[in-house]
Amino acid sequence: MKALVLGGAGAVCSNTTRDLAEYSKFDEIVVAEYNLEAANELIKEIGDPRLKAVQFDANNYDEMLKIFPGYDVVINGLPWKYDLAVTKACVEVGVNGLDVSTEEEQWDYDGAAKEKGLVFIPGVGATPGITNEMARQAADQMDEIDDIQINFAAFRCPAPAPGLLITFLWEFHPKTEGRTYYDNGEFHVVGPLEGLKDVDFGGEIGKQEVCYIPHPETKTMPESLGAKKVSVHGCFPPQAMNLAKTLLEWGLYDEEPFTYKDIEINSLEMIHQLLLRSPQTKETPIWAYGLVVEVFGKKGGKDLKIKLWTEHPPMDEWGGEAAYYKNIAIPLSIGAQMIARGDVDQRGVLPPETAIDPKIFFDELARRGITISEEVEWL
Amino acid sequence: MRILVLGGAGKMGCIAVQTLASDDRVDEIVIADLNPEQAKIVADIINSPKIKIMQVDVNDEQGFLKALDGASACLNATVYYTNLLVMETCLKAGVPYTDLGGLFHITRKQLKLHGRFQEAGVSAVLCMGSAPGIPNLQARYAADRLDTVESIRIFDGIKPPAPDDERFSYAVPTIIDELTVEPMVFEDGEFVAKSPLSGFEDYYFAEPLGILPMHLSLHSEVATLPISFKDKGIRECYFKINYWGMAKNTIEKLNVLADYGFASEEPVQVGDFSVIPRDLMVAMLSGYVPSAEDLLAPAKSKPPNWTKEIVSEIRGSKEGEEVMYRIGTLTCKGALPTGATPAIAAIWLAEGRIEPGVYPPEACLDPEPFFKELEVYDIITRVTVTQQV
Secondary structure (H helix, E strand, C coil): CEEEEECCCCCCHHHHHHHHHHHCCCCEEEEEECCHHHHHHHHHHHCCCCEEEEECCCCCHHHHHHHCCCCCEEEECCCHHHHHHHHHHHHHHCCEEEECCCCHHHHHHHHHHHHHCCEEECCCECCCEHHHHHHHHHHCCCCEEEEEEEEEEEECCCCCCHHHHHHHHHHHCCCCCCCEEEECCEEEECCCCCCCEEEECCCCCCEEEEEECCCHHHHHHHHHCCCCEEEEEEECCHHHHHHHHHHHHCCCCCCCEEEECCEEEEHHHHHHHHHHHCHHHHCCCCCEEEEEEEEEEEECCEEEEEEEEEECCCHHHHCCCHHHHHHHHHHHHHHHHHHHCCCCCCCEECCHHHHCCHHHHHHHHHHCCCEEEEEEEEC | CEEEEECCCCCCHHHHHHHHHCCCCCCEEEEEECCHHHHHHHHHHHCCCCEEEEECCCCCHHHHHHHHCCCCEEEECCCHHHHHHHHHHHHHHCCCEEECCCCCHHHHHHHCCHHHHHHHCCEEECCCCCCCCHHHHHHHHHHCCCCEEEEEEEEEEECCCCCCCCCCCCCHHHHHHHHHCCCEEEECCEEEECCCCCCCEEEEECCCCEEEEEEECCCCHHHHHHHHCHHHCCCEEEEEECHHHCCHHHHHHHHHHHHHHHCCCCCEEECCEEECHHHHHHHHCHHHCCCHHHHHCCCCCCCCCCCEEEEEEEEEEECCEEEEEEEEEEECCCCHHHHHHHHHHHHHHHCCCCCCEEECHHHHCCHHHHHHHHHCCCCEEEEEEEECC
């Protein structure tokens, strides 16, 4: 069995590569990287003979078509802007795959993927990813699903890697589409930093204020789990939230050009570039990921609420930044292994809650120290 | 009398121009500015036949010298980074000099030019931007009446704007410095650096200002008063203000940007050109500075509906008895003293009332006649003396 890890030496996905080396039964794990030197260094450090590196440019679609055939699964750890191209290439060459976020257009390849007998699962990270499985776990215990409330605390700095800075800026951009919650058959559009509420994530994160965040769970769960209401709230560390608030309130998301030293520039683009280069955007006191999912529904005619939450080893134990990254990287590795060993029997382009059995998934998470707790409350 | 106002089209400079235009002693005011379009806007609003406009770049010495030719005094209202350069050119031109302050460190360097100014017979009064300026004269007023001075505590209380008012009260670069550079205090007879936005205490100002939260800020008074009153035994001096007259929320946002590196002066390469994050932040926020129309508009309230009080509390002794002077200077328009104070200093310089040399205000200006001149603009100074019965 062979796995191809795209961007496998990156900030998040290097932890996937490490997990694959430690836990998987793949005969060959190939790290496809633009930065070949980083890939070789990582492989040397891990020291597993199954690991290999290949030069890979994600901007070159033909290269994907050339490299992908022959693998049992393509693990996409690239920034989300490549999600669609990778999905398309997997379907075109007939290879299974998965990634950590979701582009709406990925679902368009569902029919073609079914025809070719392959599975592609978008969004197998922390959120989307673990949260989808938590919601599924609760939904499986109910007859009717009234309301799924997903909450996350992504405790990381704003710009640990270029792709993650784009995510941070995008999630609060006033013009970002898809910042919605679903209620009774309709998607309601909301603005950035709206729907504020406090959520206790426990552990080092504790209680935080969260707001609506554009996330794919809102889009998939009305159909996949039959939920009447779905919302995703999230936050970053307080200082990063203050940065987002400042950028918004001072109109610095403005993409109108302005003059700086006789040069016409775009405020958001400059902010993006400066944040990318500023040393302060690479630091944050606590690295962690908090996930709390609350599902309200009915069982045997009675109202109930099932609350699930994650816990993971603190940064002291997991090695600083890895305490954040592993929450995304480990699910990606587990998902890939489940696909390769036949734990996923459905075909098509499918959300995690449809394709992945939560029991196997949670057991695998627990082996790595990520535990899911559950509390049932009859209302 | 011809007064050159360098940066006269700027936020504080335009108020100085307005004050000078209203004073009968002044025949001509030159708005010497990098930006002639803005100078025209200011001149049109003030609408005085005394105003002339000259485009001046302080980095172009020849051009600047030409503008200084025939000037009775130069009032430097540009951002304080230019102070030393402008003083050198004024020295060369033999034109008396005043400015709005040098945010402690630059003031210290400026004072070192004393000998050369004295030798050339040119006078300079530093730190006349209201605060600094007024507190220095308040301290001098009290010190003149005390045998010893133990402490000088300065509180600059400004009526807070609405919480959602995102505007800057004056030059964005100066506010960024005041927010990010460590404030200096004189403590137990030593100069000590403190953390920005620290040392919070509530202070009670004249009604309707009431109690305002005050914090330390880097300021020039602290650079000169402990030296001027060293012989009186001074042990303590600090300057506190309430968010530089801005909404707390605005300062917090500025702090967030500074925390993420936007106050950095290290150039960053972005594509084809090099960017200094701090300059970019100043450019991006330039839309949040009040307009010349706003700054030159009459006060929105009348005395005693004060919007700002600058207070110095001077503790010391007289004939062995402990005495405390609380001197408060009140105005109904916060930015007015920042323009009026240097304008009066420039007139006094032009009248030859200051000896040659470089001086802090407390060393060369007589407080009482100065406060009297400020009264013309409804800037009122009151004194309270506390002593044992």
